[in-house]
Amino acid sequence: xxxxxxxxxxxxxxxxxxxxxxxxxxxxxxxxxxxxxxxxxxxxxxxxxxxxxxxxxxxxxxxxxxxxxxxxxxxxxxxxxxxxxxxxxxxxxxxxxxxxxxxxxxxxxxxxxxxxxxxxxxxxxxxxxxxxxxxxxxxxxxxxxxxxxxxxxxxxxxxxxxxxxxxxxxxxxxxxxxxxxxxxxxxxxxxxxxxxxxxxxxxxxxxxxxxxxxxxxxxxxxxxxxxxxxxxxxxxxxxxxxxxxxxxxxxxxxxxxxxxxxxxxxxxxxxxxxxxxxxxxxxxxxxxxxxxxxxxxxxxxxxxxxxxxxxxxxx
Ligand SMILES: CC(=O)N[C@@H](CC(=O)O)C(=O)O
Ligand SMILES: [Zn+2]
Numbered sequence: 347x348x349x350x351x352x353x354x355x356x357x358x359x360x361x362x363x364x365x366x367x368x369x370x371x372x373x374x375x376x377x378x379x380x381x382x383x384x385x386x387x388x389x390x391x392x393x394x395x396x397x398x399x400x401x402x403x404x405x406x407x408x409x410x411x412x413x414x415x416x417x418x419x420x421x422x423x424x425x426x427x428x429x430x431x432x433x434x435x436x437x438x439x440x441x442x443x444x445x446x447x448x449x450x451x452x453x454x455x456x457x458x459x460x461x462x463x464x465x466x467x468x469x470x471x472x473x474x475x476x477x478x479x480x481x482x483x484x485x486x487x488x489x490x491x492x493x494x495x496x497x498x499x500x501x502x503x504x505x506x507x508x509x510x511x512x513x514x515x516x517x518x519x520x521x522x523x524x525x526x527x528x529x530x531x532x533x534x535x536x537x538x539x540x541x542x543x544x545x546x547x548x549x550x551x552x553x554x555x556x557x558x559x560x561x562x563x564x565x566x567x568x569x570x571x572x573x574x575x576x577x578x579x580x581x582x583x584x585x586x587x588x589x590x591x592x593x594x595x596x597x598x599x600x601x602x603x604x605x606x607x608x609x610x611x612x613x614x615x616x617x618x619x620x621x622x623x624x625x626x627x628x629x630x631x632x633x634x635x636x637x638x639x640x641x642x643x644x645x646x647x648x649x650x651x652x653x654x655x656x657x658x659x660x661x
Pocket of ligand 1: 369418464465466467475514524526633635
C-alpha cells in the first residue's frame with residue numbers, strides 16, 4: 347500500500363469469490379450462488395474473475411448449519427495446519443480445501459475479496475460484518491453502497507473484539523466481507539431478503555469494477571457498530587435457559603438499549619433488566635444458531651470510522 351496526498355493507492359481486485367452455504371441452512375446465499383454457478387452473467391464484471399462457490403456442500407445437502415463443527419469458526423492456524431487424515435471432521439477437511447482454493451490465508455496468492463453470504467433469524471436487515479477497521483478499500487465499498495442505496499440500506503458490524511472474534515471462512519481472502527441478512531428462518535427462502543442481498547452485492551461488485559477502472563474514492567467517515575459484549579440467556583442450575591428475549595427487546599436490533607431497559611422475561615413472568623454501562627446497540631437478538639453458543643444477543647457501541655481515500659495503484 348502506498349500513500350498519496352489524500353489517501354492510499356491499492357492494487358486492483360482481480361479475483362473475487364461469492365460464498366453461499368458456509369452454513370447449510372442459510373438459504374439466500376445457497377440459492378443465489380446456485381443460480382450464479384448455472385449462469386454467472388449477473389455477477390461478472392470486466393477485468394474481474396468472480397467465482398460463486400458453495401462453501402459447505404455437505405451441510406447444504408442436509409440443510410443444516412454444519413455436519414461436525416461450525417465451518418465459520420474453523421480457519422485457525424491450528425486447524426488449517428492439521429495433517430490430512432480420512433477421519434478428520436467434515437468442516438476441518440472443508441476448511442483446508444477452501445484454504446487451498448482461495449488462500450492460503452495471509453499469503454500474497456490469496457483471493458482479493460470473498461463475500462460470504464449469511465442469513466440470520468434476527469431483525470438485522472442487511473449487515474456487513476467486517477473484521478479490519480483499517481481496510482480502507484472495504485470501508486469505501488460500504489460507503490459507496492450507502493451513498494447509492496441510502497444510509498439506512500445497511501449497517502456495519504465491526505468484529506475486532508479480542509475474545510469474541512473468530513476465524514471466519516472469508517478470512518482466507520485479503521479482504522473479508524461478511525454479508526448477514528435477516529430476519530429469515532433457517533431453511534427458508536424469503537423473496538424480500540433475497541432481493542436486498544442481490545441488490546447490495548450488485549453495488550459491491552460495481553464498486554470493485556469502478557475502482558479497478560481508476561475511479562478515486564475520497565476520504566470519508568463511516569458509522570459502524572463495534573462489537574462490545576455477548577449476553578447469554580439466564581440459566582437454571584441445570585444450565586437450561588430460564589428466560590426468553592423480552593417483548594420490548596425482540597426485533598429491536600440496532601435500537602438503543604439503556605441501563606434499566608427490559609431484556610429478558612422469565613418463563614414464570616418476571617422481567618430482567620439490562621444493567622450495563624451506558625447506552626449500547628444490541629444485535630443478533632434471538633439468533634437461532636446462537637442458543638448453542640450461549641448467546642442471546644450481542645451489544646455494540648456506535649463509532650464513526652474514518653476511511654482514507656483510495657485509488658488504484660497503477661505500477
Ligand atoms: C447467524 C450467523 O451464522 N452469523 C455468522 C456471522 C459471521 O459470518 O461472522 C456466524 O455466526 O458465523
Ligand atoms: Zn451463517
